[in-house]
Amino acid sequence: MNRWKFRRNTSRLILFLASLLTLIVILITGMSSYAITPDGAYLGKIEGTGLAIGASNSRDRKPATLQQKLRQNTILYVPGGNKPWAHLGFFQDAPLDSSGLLVKAGPSQIISEWSFPCSARGRFTIAWKKGSDRGCEAGVKLQSSSKKSGLPNNNLQASRRLLAQAEDEVTVVPTPGQSTIQTADNATGISIDVLVGDVRVKSAKNPGGRLVKAGERYNYPQDTITQIDTNPILNSPEMQEFLNPNNWSSPEIPQRVADGIAGQLGEMRTALGQGSPPVASNSGNNNNSGQSSLNQSPQRTAPQSTQPQPQAQNSSYTEGFCFIHNRGWWQLSTPSEPDECRDSCAGKTDCQTSGGRYLPDDQNQVLVSCEGYSQTFVGIGREPLSKALEAVSYPDNYKPSCTFRVIGSSPEPP
CATH class of the missing domain: 2.60.120.1440 (Jelly Rolls)
Structure with a gap:
């Protein structure tokens, strides 16, 4: 009986010491x-x-x-x-x-x-x-x-x-x-x-x-x-919602806090190569144009077209791209089906899409055509698409009505 009690007490002691060690790890x-x-x-x-x-x-x-x-x-x-x-x-x-x-x-x-x-x-x-x-x-x-x-x-x-x-x-x-x-x-x-x-x-x-x-x-x-x-x-609609300053613009948020949030979102989009977002207003209207200022972004010039780069390995494999303009800002996604691009504006007002296909492993020329603006960007894979997005997304170069077309491929109609 004493031996059984000793073993039981020893087991409890071991469990206690293990729990104590675990608590230290948690701390x-x-x-x-x-x-x-x-x-x-x-x-x-x-x-x-x-x-x-x-x-x-x-x-x-x-x-x-x-x-x-x-x-x-x-x-x-x-x-x-x-x-x-x-x-x-x-x-x-x-x-x-x-x-x-x-x-x-x-x-x-x-x-x-x-x-x-x-x-x-x-x-x-x-x-x-x-x-x-x-x-x-x-x-x-x-x-x-x-x-x-x-x-x-x-x-x-x-x-x-x-x-x-x-x-x-x-x-x-x-x-x-x-x-x-x-x-x-x-x-x-x-x-x-x-x-x-x-x-x-x-x-x-x-x-x-x-x-x-x-x-x-x-x-x-x-x-x-x-x-x-x-x-x-990073290109999913969910992440674009996260990066959209209009989705952080509750009227309950004080201006100084809202400025800090907008600045952080801008830094994130720059790090992701998605251009600077239009600054949002914390007036509580999520349908605003996104151009009323929370924080003033430094003046930038639109990226200039790049010189043609060396050809990558030739490939016939293509992927879809879709530029979506909604609520006063542009976003770029990579849908798997053409209908996904066209359907992105279903039921939305003041929304437009422009999509097509590009070569993810080869050179692409992206032609951007807006009212009073036209530019071609050249690069490998997604690079010229990202540059085109930047060219129309900066607050001081923002352009609301544009089409995007990859020259030399067969883009889907917007």
Whole structure:
């Protein structure tokens, strides 16, 4: 009997020590993310229904509105589905300013929860500006929804849950440059796609963290890094919505914070080669032309046509492109079917498209024709398309009515 008690007490001691060690790991890799925290987060835009803000108790939740802010110990709940999502623009109080952290919660087939300030579970797009002292500078803790469990009813269950929790979460820490990631949560665990810059992912398996660079995906608990093609993500309608300043222009956001958000979005578009966006107004009208000023961009001249570059490997393989003008700004996408370009303006006013096909592995000549403006851009693959976008997107060179055509190929009609 004494030997059985000794073994039982020894097992409990080992479990306690393991839990204590796990708690130390959490303090180092997870809770350190609260060392630099934002003071709040404004809701820049809400889409869909069923979004709520409250505490962990469902009875305390209220429908999410643009008049609300996330503060300490509040959680944004985004229900599962293809439509519900929300933008969060983080800020600091003293002095009042944007804290350089932008987040899109959802859409996802499972519920997405952002626990203020720096914890999340579900699907998110997270962007940090270049620099330091940014919101959640020391990291965002991502927890797995698949292993969510109820409250423990004794110390042994509490220890086991603490151990399991540490094994099913990671902390994503930005590097000093710009960092943009997309996260997903499913039955196999957590995945993190790095779209811009790089991040360090810390976990119980790797307390020091693993560096994950742009174009790479990190999977946990597999602890693996694989290569991904970021172009479909960066050119997707979802990312264009994220980069559109009109989708962050709630009238509840103070002007200084809105200026900071618009500036960060402009830096992101420049880094992605998508040109500067038209600056938005935070008047609350998402159908504005996007030319009223939040911040004055420095004057730029339109990119000049490039000299023909050496021919790349000859190829007959083509991909689609689509220039879409909507709500006073241009965006460039790569649809797989011609109808996707034409249908982009379905049901929208003041919207136009111009699309066709280009050679992704060969030289292209892109002819841009606008009222009072015509230019040809030459380059390999997508490069001349990006330059054409820049030529009509800068605020001081903005052109609302244009057509884009790849010379020498057979573009689809706009």
